[in-house]
Amino acid sequence: MPTSFASGSTASPVPDEAGPHGREGADRLARIQRRFAEFAAEYAALPLYSTLCRHLARDAEAASLLIAARPGQARPVLWLAALHELVLRRPDMPAARWYPSVVGHDAVPHGDPWPDVRRAVLEHRDELVERIATHGTQTNEVNRAVYVAVGLAVAAADVAGTPVALVELGAxxxxxxxxxxxxxxxxxxxxTLTLCDPASPVRCSGIDRAEVGAQLDAGPGLPPVVARVGLDLSPVDLDDEDAVRWLEACLWPDVPGRVERFRSARALLRTDPPVVLAGDLVDDIDRAVRRAREAPGPDAHVVVMSSWALTYVAAPRRLELETRLRTLARDVPALSWLTAEPPGCAPGIAADDVREDGGGTVVAVRRWRGARDLEPVVLGTCNPHGQWIDLNVGARDNRTS
Ligand SMILES: C[S@@+](CC[C@H](N)C(=O)[O-])C[C@H]1O[C@@H](n2cnc3c(N)ncnc32)[C@H](O)[C@@H]1O
Incomplete structure (x- = not known):
């Protein structure tokens, strides 16, 4: 075995030709290290994560923890999340001082974090491997509220003032x-136009490339949300410290504001948490909609939304969801479906309706009003974390005129 690990050396070669995991393991490790190198290059602007990945690309032993990942999960972000979770849980360990999410952005020292981080990896190897073997990463980005708010305003424009029962798939x-x-x-x-609650302690913000704010300002504004129900295969209870810490660990500590926004949203919603049902977004959609309509009654405008969730289900299942929504619409006077998903993911939303400008997230609205299936509204694209939006609330009118 390499003896350099405890010494903090950054070069730990695989000990023999095949390595401790055999030829297949050696190949896999080589692929993993290439991915660390690619991550370091792609995200060179992130001081902590690019530095760690640069070291991991050359440090076989530290990188090898990722071999434990489940099939398809061996991505640098999983290794990084496992380490982030460790320092969030153990803020006293030397490695933690390099994490802005632990000490604050202004308190991070100058220098190379790798010796401290490497030592943490060595000392906590077993628990890191266990976490990598049992977890996947997922992004819960509160700043996505930027495009959700705009989409909600558009979905409700023709039924302004009608109370909304909001249902989120993959919540x-x-x-x-x-x-x-x-x-x-x-x-x-x-x-700058501020939507929703200007006095909120939770601030979300996005560059408005198409001046959608001015268009919204002239419209009826956001509808009142009176009920909220989520649906997820694995709902996370906001009071479950371990589960919430993992979601926090999946956020990148280098990006100022992200972890802080997540924490303040959690604190705010814990005072009146939304219901998130355990279930499949296709099979259990009826149950979720029924639950959301319980309090406001049958006249509520039901807005079903999905943000980076449909993309996790196979294309035929997305079509099944569309069929189920169409069936539900027979019983719901106003039903809208707000999607923020990669191009080509949401049924009925033509990918060629949007210009691909690197955003990777297409925001669109489908609407059923009584027996009528209205023409889909493709609003445009945005950054997947809501950092900018290129949305046009008049998109449909422009397209059909
Ligand atoms: C990337 S997270 C998105 C979380 C949140 N929507 C957001 O935008 O911040 C995707 C979520 O979809 C859930 N999910 C994936 N497949 C699902 C399915 N078939 N039914 C319900 N939830 C699912 C996952 O458990 C995960 O919580």
């Missing part, structure tokens, strides 16, 4: 269900 901890409780800044060239 995880349900943080996006609190969209109307956050302050959502749309930062335009001329001015």
């Amino acid at each position: 995880s901890a349900g943080l996006l269900l609190g969209v109307d409780r956050y302050a959502v800044d749309l930062v335009g060239a001329e001015r």
